[in-house]
Amino acid sequence: MQQQTIICTDIRKAVTEVVGKHEPEDIFILTDDNSLHYCFPLVKDIACLKDAHLINIPAGDENKNIDSAVLVWKYLSENGATRKSLIINLGGGMITDIGGFVASTFKRGIEYINISTTLLGAVDAATGGKTGINFMGLKNEIGVFNPARQVLIYIDFFKTLDVQNLRSGFAEMVKHALIDTREEWQEVLKFNLDEVDFELLHTLVDRSIRIKEKVVEIDPKEQNIRKALNLGHTFAHAFETFSYRVKRPVLHGYAVMWGLLCELYLSHVKLGFPKEELLKLKYMTKAFYGLFDFDCHDYEALYELMTHDKKNESKEINFTLLSDIGEIQINQTASKEEIFEVLDFYLMG
Ligand code: GLY
Numbered sequence: 001m002q003q004q005t006i007i008c009t010d011i012r013k014a015v016t017e018v019v020g021k022h023e024p025e026d027i028f029i030l031t032d033d034n035s036l037h038y039c040f041p042l043v044k045d046i047a048c049l050k051d052a053h054l055i056n057i058p059a060g061d062e063n064k065n066i067d068s069a070v071l072v073w074k075y076l077s078e079n080g081a082t083r084k085s086l087i088i089n090l091g092g093g094m095i096t097d098i099g100g101f102v103a104s105t106f107k108r109g110i111e112y113i114n115i116s117t118t119l120l121g122a123v124d125a126a127t128g129g130k131t132g133i134n135f136m137g138l139k140n141e142i143g144v145f146n147p148a149r150q151v152l153i154y155i156d157f158f159k160t161l162d163v164q165n166l167r168s169g170f171a172e173m174v175k176h177a178l179i180d181t182r183e184e185w186q187e188v189l190k191f192n193l194d195e196v197d198f199e200l201l202h203t204l205v206d207r208s209i210r211i212k213e214k215v216v217e218i219d220p221k222e223q224n225i226r227k228a229l230n231l232g233h234t235f236a237h238a239f240e241t242f243s244y245r246v247k248r249p250v251l252h253g254y255a256v257m258w259g260l261l262c263e264l265y266l267s268h269v270k271l272g273f274p275k276e277e278l279l280k281l282k283y284m285t286k287a288f289y290g291l292f293d294f295d296c297h298d299y300e301a302l303y304e305l306m307t308h309d310k311k312n313e314s315k316e317i318n319f320t321l322l323s324d325i326g327e328i329q330i331n332q333t334a335s336k337e338e339i340f341e342v343l344d345f346y347l348m349g
Helices: 011-022 033-038 066-078 093-108 119-125 155-160 163-179 182-190 198-218 225-230 233-245 252-271 275-288 296-307 336-347
Strands: 005-008 027-032 053-057 086-091 111-116 133-135 138-142 150-154 318-324 327-333
Touching (some): 005 198, 011 086, 011 111, 011 150, 027 066, 027 093, 033 053, 033 086, 066 133, 086 093, 093 111, 093 119, 119 163, 119 198, 150 155, 155 198, 163 198, 163 252, 163 275, 182 198, 182 275, 225 318, 233 252, 233 296, 233 318, 252 275, 252 318, 252 327, 296 336
Parallel strands (some): 005 150, 027 053, 027 086, 111 150
Antiparallel strands (some): 133 138, 318 327
């Protein structure tokens, strides 16, 4: 497969080459308030973008909804977009998800490029072809699988991120390493999240994206091995939704890290995942992510949230677990008692 994602050191050159290859009739750049402020200035005067239309929508996952999609469809219609137009999604996961969805459905689909401006978006949402919007309170309820023509990653954009957003993105890289090899796992464990070396981050992001691309290439529509990318996410989604409910919102990647810790413990109990690797993850989580604040009175609420996870099949809660680093076991289930035991482990710190 031709590599879909390019990690570039010169964003101007990369955009010029990608747009040049594509020869669109016109270009529409989709941003939100954050990427408009921090990232658009770095690309706006690239020659091939000088006549591009700019569409800006409000930032935040709560705006990844049908109203924002309508705004973008309307703008495209009113400004003469055709099947030969190109949409450039410049932003984090919210923008690449909604922009990919709008592009995939406008006039039955026009080409789009993702330029990810956040680490989380770069290693997760921007690659792999999942597009969508939230609907009726459900995340990514409406959407299609349709990969971007190209994904561009420019590490310098990440220098504008605060430390929490960098750590949030890194959690998905930890997940990729765990489903891959011991060598990758050692690399992420060594990375110093207190003092980020952006050159090393460049190398690790590249390797991390290749892990995801390898999985997606085999199973683009998540019928099988792509479920490996859900490692940690059953608990993570429950923590994340619960955090919003109790008005102590957490970043997605923090919930992923806590979810990984829970699901590796479950992997240890059910499949013999090595304890020493679990303890390494526990150490890293406590050092850089802290622990989510809940107590045993919240177990039922967390369990209830897991029963509504859209990854579930029939009435069972579905997990992806590991029997060792890189040894993926999809379609695993756990009883309520086992899930409560995991929460006990988590709380005992
Ligand atoms: N975020 C997991 C996936 O793309 O499948």
